[in-house]
């Protein structure tokens with residue numbers, strides 16, 4: 254595991270002899286994980302390969318609108334053999350979850366990602382922390398290979414990039430990102446239809462979750478930190494699914510005084526999922542999450558922490574507030 258990236262050509266050459274290829278991304282996938290997976294799988298298929306696309310959670314209901322969404326399945330069997338394995342958008346190997354326990358790891362193991370904390374666990378790694386989305390890396394890869402960007406590939410990459418940049422708003426959104434988006438639109442993306450599918454087609458229970466978050470939000474550290482918790486009882490009462498949580502934290506982050514926002518979710522069994530966002534580069538939430546064994550990006554990171562929800566909340570907020578006070 255070196256700190257040096259393989260080139261796109263090296264990765265393509267390594268994949269060339271492979272007849273069967275597995276493409277997978279991190280559990281509890283987001284639009285970038287699933288969009289990148291489908292786009293890469295479609296490209297491999299166009300080369301005549303036998304492609305399997307897996308995610309521990311399968312295809313989420315809320316991303317069913319992605320073209321060729323059905324390609325993504327939950328892992329099946331054990332000791333499954335593939336000639337090559339491409340992991341996308343996955344910073345830590347064990348975030349591949351049950352995908353890993355279903356396979357015998359092949360020698361050709363490609364790891365393409367944009368998380369700064371990526372463990373470079375592949376045999377071939379391409380980690381671009383400056384990229385706002387793995388979807389943008391996949392686009393660069395396909396362009397480099399001279400691949401045809403079909404309307405289906407374009408839509409998947411557009412969703413990957415749009416969702417991971419908070420609809421082209423986060424600071425990692427560059428001129429290049431807009432150029433890539435423009436090329437994807439030229440390749441056949443219907444911006445209005447996709448935007449509606451991404452942002453204006455939420456199940457009502459998600460609004461109920463937002464109502465809960467707005468009722469429960471707590472401010473600390475002179476109003477610079479906002480947080481809310483979701484207990485198992487809340488989940489049962491609201492009927493929310495794990496995928497409904499995405500983006501709720503942005504409503505906390507949107508308050509002017511807030512520098513960092515945190516969401517604590519009780520997973521049961523003494524485990525708490527923490528999701529954090531920062532608005533200020535000087536407050537590195539990846540660093541804070543790393544204290545608890547997590548990781549991600551400087552402005553968006555997470556961790557799974559053992560303990561009761563109130564205890565985890567207290568411990569995490571203490572470390573975060575120390576970090577926030579450091580910028581005064």
Ligand SMILES: [Mn+2]
Pocket residue numbers: 285286342367385386387417
């Ligand atoms: Mn991503």
